[in-house]
Amino acid sequence: MNILNILIDTVSSPGSTSDYLPIAIQLIFAAGFVATMIALSHWIGPKRNTSDKLENFTSGIETHGDARQPMAIKYFLVAILFVLFDVEVIFFYPYAVNFKELGWSGFFEIILFVAFFLIGFIYIIKSGALKWED
Amino acid sequence: MNAIILSAIWAVIMMLGSFMVKRKGNFRHIAAFGLLVLFVANIADTYGYSLFNFNNHGFLQFTRFGYLFNSIAIFSSLIYVLITGKEISRYGNHTAEYFALIFFVMCGVSMLAFYNNLLTLFLGIEIMTIPLYILTGSDKRNMKSNEAALKYFLMGSFSTGIMLMGIVFSYGGTGTFSLDVSRAGIPNLYNHVASFLEIVGLLLLLVSLAFKVSAAPFHFWTPDVYDGAPSVFTSFMATIVKAAGFIAFIKLCLVRMTATSAAIDWKMIFAIIIIATLLVGNITAVFQQSVKRMLAYSSIAQAGFMLFSLFSVNDFAKEGILLYSAAYSLATIGIFAVLVKMKDYTFEGYNGLAKKQPLLAATNTVFLLSLAGIPLTAGFFAKYYMLAAVVKTGSYLWLVIVAVLFAAVSVYYYFRVIQAMYFKDGNAETEAITPSFKAGLLLVAALIILIGVYPGIILNWLYF
Amino acid sequence: MPIQYYIALASCLFCIGVVGVLTRRNAIIIFMCIELMLNAVNLLLVAFSKMSFGAHPGASEIAAGTDAQLFVFFIMVVAAAEVSVGLAIIVMMYRNIHSVDINFLNRLKN
Numbered sequence: 001m002n003i004l005n006i007l008i009d010t011v012s013s014p015g016s017t018s019d020y021l022p023i024a025i026q027l028i029f030a031a032g033f034v035a036t037m038i039a040l041s042h043w044i045g046p047k048r049n050t051s052d053k054l055e056n057f058t059s060g061i062e063t064h065g066d067a068r069q070p071m072a073i074k075y076f077l078v079a080i081l082f083v084l085f086d087v088e089v090i091f092f093y094p095y096a097v098n099f100k101e102l103g104w105s106g107f108f109e110i111i112l113f114v115a116f117f118l119i120g121f122i123y124i125i126k127s128g129a130l131k132w133e134d
Numbered sequence: 135m136n137a138i139i140l141s142a143i144w145a146v147i148m149m150l151g152s153f154m155v156k157r158k159g160n161f162r163h164i165a166a167f168g169l170l171v172l173f174v175a176n177i178a179d180t181y182g183y184s185l186f187n188f189n190n191h192g193f194l195q196f197t198r199f200g201y202l203f204n205s206i207a208i209f210s211s212l213i214y215v216l217i218t219g220k221e222i223s224r225y226g227n228h229t230a231e232y233f234a235l236i237f238f239v240m241c242g243v244s245m246l247a248f249y250n251n252l253l254t255l256f257l258g259i260e261i262m263t264i265p266l267y268i269l270t271g272s273d274k275r276n277m278k279s280n281e282a283a284l285k286y287f288l289m290g291s292f293s294t295g296i297m298l299m300g301i302v303f304s305y306g307g308t309g310t311f312s313l314d315v316s317r318a319g320i321p322n323l324y325n326h327v328a329s330f331l332e333i334v335g336l337l338l339l340l341v342s343l344a345f346k347v348s349a350a351p352f353h354f355w356t357p358d359v360y361d362g363a364p365s366v367f368t369s370f371m372a373t374i375v376k377a378a379g380f381i382a383f384i385k386l387c388l389v390r391m392t393a394t395s396a397a398i399d400w401k402m403i404f405a406i407i408i409i410a411t412l413l414v415g416n417i418t419a420v421f422q423q424s425v426k427r428m429l430a431y432s433s434i435a436q437a438g439f440m441l442f443s444l445f446s447v448n449d450f451a452k453e454g455i456l457l458y459s460a461a462y463s464l465a466t467i468g469i470f471a472v473l474v475k476m477k478d479y480t481f482e483g484y485n486g487l488a489k490k491q492p493l494l495a496a497t498n499t500v501f502l503l504s505l506a507g508i509p510l511t512a513g514f515f516a517k518y519y520m521l522a523a524v525v526k527t528g529s530y531l532w533l534v535i536v537a538v539l540f541a542a543v544s545v546y547y548y549f550r551v552i553q554a555m556y557f558k559d560g561n562a563e564t565e566a567i568t569p570s571f572k573a574g575l576l577l578v579a580a581l582i583i584l585i586g587v588y589p590g591i592i593l594n595w596l597y598f
Numbered sequence: 599m600p601i602q603y604y605i606a607l608a609s610c611l612f613c614i615g616v617v618g619v620l621t622r623r624n625a626i627i628i629f630m631c632i633e634l635m636l637n638a639v640n641l642l643l644v645a646f647s648k649m650s651f652g653a654h655p656g657a658s659e660i661a662a663g664t665d666a667q668l669f670v671f672f673i674m675v676v677a678a679a680e681v682s683v684g685l686a687i688i689v690m691m692y693r694n695i696h697s698v699d700i701n702f703l704n705r706l707k708n
Contacts, residue, residue, distance in 0.1 A: 076689060080682045087678035090671050119146050126153050253669055260676045267683050271690060280691045281703045287684050288628055288700075292619050294680070295635035298673060299612055302642050302666075306605070311665055331605075 077129050135186045136175040137204050137244040144168040145237035152230035162219035165233040169212040176204050195250035202595050203381050204247040207374050210463040217471045217574035221366045225272045235265035243378040252301045252311040263290050270363040282362025289355040293345035300338030307332030313389045333398055347379040350410030353434050360430035369470030372433045377459035380440050387444045404445040405530055411438035412540040419547050426479045436462055442520040446527040453593050454519030461512030468501040468578045477563040485560020495555040497575040504582045506548040507541050512585035604645035611638035625688050625698040636677050640670045
């Protein structure tokens with residue numbers, strides 16, 4: 001009866017850890033239900049192992065070769081460029097935090113930063129680093 | 135400020151120029167013009183005509199010393215582009231990008247000339263070295279160039295990691311990244327001078343900067359990298375970049391290490407490094423068969439001499455390091471300009487050069503004499519100032535004797551090249567030599583002799 | 599938690615990185631060890647900044663330690679630039695000799 005009391009009586013002491021007990025019970029129940037269902041279907045359900053079933057599912061297209069082939073260099077290039085441009089965004093954080101205090105001078109400085117950024121981007125596009133088709 | 139910003143802008147111009155200018159030959163003219171603009175702008179800046187005026191919050195400090203070094207570095211790279219610029223277009227079809235990278239390096243060099251904060255020191259060194267990794271590996275199909283690039287990259291970023299640890303320890307000890315520290319409110323002082331953390335940090339910084347300037351226990355990457363990189367870029371790396379490393383180093387010594395000298399005997403440490411550097415550089419250079427590799431080891435030996443300025447941080451040392459970087463840069467750029475034109479890099483390849491190309495042999499002799507420190511050349515006064523600075527400190531006088539002995543050893547391997555050029559029969563093969571190239575070499579040789587006769591021509595700039 | 603713990607942790611990470619660089623033979627793993635060194639530095643910088651251990655006697659109370667956090671940003675950005683150049687060099691080498699083992703780097707020795 002004590003457990004049920006806890007389930008009903010949730011308002012009794014606000015902020016204490018016992019408030020989270022119903023949630024914990026629900027979590028345990030959900031996980032247990034899922035685990036039981038998977039286990040049941042595994043034991044009860046019929047099993048037919050054919051060679052087709054052991055293959056990777058690739059939307060009906062036949063697989064060929066090993067997946068660990070050397071990748072084309074253009075993927076590498078795009079990944080590297082992503083890393084570079086992604087990390088540069090970090091400098092917006094200090095600006096965003098002090099947005100109001102820095103005022104217009106800060107705005108012009110960040111514009112300058114973005115301009116340098118864009119020149120690099122223009123260079124990348126112009127030199128064809130982002131072209132995927134040959 | 136002019137030099138830092140203009141070099142970055144010019145690098146961007148060169149970068150965009152790569153698909154706007156069609157003729158490859160034009161790039162070196164644009165680059166040479168850009169360096170001229172930088173040179174003029176830097177001199178204007180020295181006398182207070184700054185194009186860009188904004189508060190840098192003490193991150194940079196503009197001194198006459200920095201300005202003068204910057205002028206020397208820009209002038210040397212102008213000479214470099216003028217006499218070897220044509221060779222740069224040899225490696226692939228990214229000539230404009232190579233020049234852009236050189237301008238980025240110049241930006242880093244300028245930052246190192248003016249830095250007053252460990253953050254700007256770190257940024258300057260990184261801006262300077264990251265383009266160099268690319269330049270080292272620019273000969274993509276050549277295994278040696280690949281290998282040199284990878285080695286340089288791994289060693290360079292390793293030393294960067296050590297440097298950052300040094301910076302953060304020193305920050306923990308002093309509470310600021312700025313070079314000038316007020317040591318009043320810091321707890322846990324060690325010998326009443328500095329906290330223990332700062333000493334550890336400064337030691338780590340010393341190790342990493344010794345890496346960058348290839349001082350002895352940390353020199354092992356230098357011969358391989360200088361040998362493997364395309365000769366044109368070795369010339370740039372061994373001169374301007376190395377001198378900038380020393381300028382960064384001496385500034386750190388002048389401020390931080392002088393202030394903490396009561397806590398730890400920096401002079402002792404530097405004396406050991408100097409002896410080891412001179413020993414390794416000179417002795418190994420004697421046994422080399424390739425002139426390029428000999429020059430790599432001799433650059434370690436020259437670094438040993440430049441380290442004297444860090445040992446004896448006084449006014450003489452400051453003047454001496456400026457004179458040394460000018461003399462060493464000019465002579466090495468000249469030697470490499472000749473080397474690039476040679477078909478065979480071994481000593482035998484130089485046999486009989488004096489008969490086929492008398493002017494090349496004569497100017498090359500001047501450069502080699504300057505590196506060896508023979509009087510009437512710039513190298514003599516450079517070495518003289520270094521040793522005089524040590525004498526002025528009044529301690530460790532035996533270092534001077536050791537240095538003179540090693541200078542005598544260095545004469546042997548420099549004279550081997552002269553001997554091959556003049557006194558051996560052979561058929562030294564060179565590529566086509568243009569009159570403008572000869573004129574450039576003559577100009578460099580004239581400058582070296584001019585500085586050698588009258589060193590005040592550079593040093594007066596420090597005061598007027 | 600006292601600052602000494604952070605210093606010890608960061609030093610340990612840093613030393614693991616150094617030992618890795620000196621002993622491993624795979625270029626990529628050496629590279630990862632270098633990144634570990636840089637991240638040890640970042641950790642220590644943030645710790646110093648948070649502890650305000652590095653509060654400069656002259657600095658105002660609010661700004662104390664923020665310079666260290668900004669330094670972390672710069673380290674991250676420079677590390678990214680280094681990663682891109684370094685990986686490009688490693689890929690270039692892989693295309694030529696089909697290996698990233700640095701034991702193959704001995705052509706320049708002789």
